[in-house]
């Protein structure tokens with residue numbers, strides 16, 4: 001199969017969808033890899049390192065035109081919509097519940113669109129979201145600590161405190177992959193950490209792996225309201241897979257927060273779990289509402305591309321190999337986890353939560369298969 005990898009064009013996105021090591025694995029299996037020149041530079045992979053493993057370098061136009069399977073990191077932007085076409089398999093993060101415009105563009109393109117974030121195992125794990133959530137969780141705690149500094153508009157509080165002065169309080173809403181990782185780093189910095197979760201089993205697990213070092217409390221609207229006024233840093237980390245994030249933090253709750261507190265809404269890529277959130281970029285990561293610093297970067301791992309690109313290829317490669325080796329129809333028939341990743345196919349929305357989010361028609365994947373030949 002001809003596998004294309006364009007350069008990411010989203011603001012401050014430095015990741016690339018395939019490392020040279022990943023390219024070599026695919027080439028060794030007999031596939032072609034065509035990479036846009038310069039695509040790996042942001043992640044410290046030169047064109048030469050790709051050429052050395054046998055990949056072909058070309059222009060963006062070459063990659064979009066010639067690829068049968070197109071690997072990206074972030075969703076296509078409006079300037080890329082016209083490049084989508086029937087017969088193309090697009091494999092990338094899509095977060096369609098957050099954008100009706102993109103959903104419609106993908107439906108109209110006729111391309112087969114597989115979202116990394118909805119590839120889901122029978123055990124409900126999200127293997128392609130997990131490494132980015134690990135990174136985004138760890139970064140959220142760092143960002144929280146950083147933006148608490150007074151010259152940056154924060155409260156002027158050292159998150160870890162010092163002997164004789166109490167540490168700051170971190171409230172994490174959602175104790176999944178992002179929540180756990182932000183708690184680990186916040187604890188490492190010396191903060192006092194509370195996680196609000198709604199799965200009791202997950203809380204039992206967190207209690208065990210964090211050795212009781214965090215407070216674990218059942219999440220509810222009342223609990224969020226009571227806890228948020230005490231917090232110096234709030235990290236929004238909830239997820240209903242594929243669906244738009246629930247707005248758990250209302251504007252009134254934000255208004256009641258401490259002046260100069262920091263709110264990191266990691267769930268912004270699914271629309272955000274805070275009423276006052278709107279997406280920001282790494283060049284302008286924050287804005288202030290009612291004295292509360294909002295950090296709502298939708299592609300947080302893009303800031304640490306050397307780590308994130310490797311972590312991404314580590315997990316996507318087995319699925320890329322499946323699609324390339326068997327073709328999409330057989331690959332999804334063999335692997336239910338990959339099948340759950342298919343969001344749009346042959347002009348139909350095949351992921352229910354996405355269709356629901358926009359009030360559009362849903363067609364189960366098995367109704368749309370067999371795929372029209374690519």
Ligand SMILES: NC(=O)c1ccc[n+]([C@@H]2O[C@H](COP(=O)([O-])OP(=O)(O)OC[C@H]3O[C@@H](n4cnc5c(N)ncnc54)[C@H](O)[C@@H]3O)[C@@H](O)[C@H]2O)c1
Pocket residue numbers: 117129130132133134136173174175176177178179196197198199202219220236237238239240245246248265266267268269270297298299300301
């Ligand atoms: N901004 C970024 O760059 C970035 C990067 C990676 C992930 N994310 C996003 O972060 C969010 C969390 O991802 P994740 O991988 O940790 O998901 P996850 O599925 O591992 O965890 C989500 C957790 O939220 C919990 N939850 C659901 N509803 C809740 C509620 N009402 N109150 C409290 N907890 C609730 C679930 O029980 C689950 O444990 C997602 O929206 C994901 O897309 C953002």
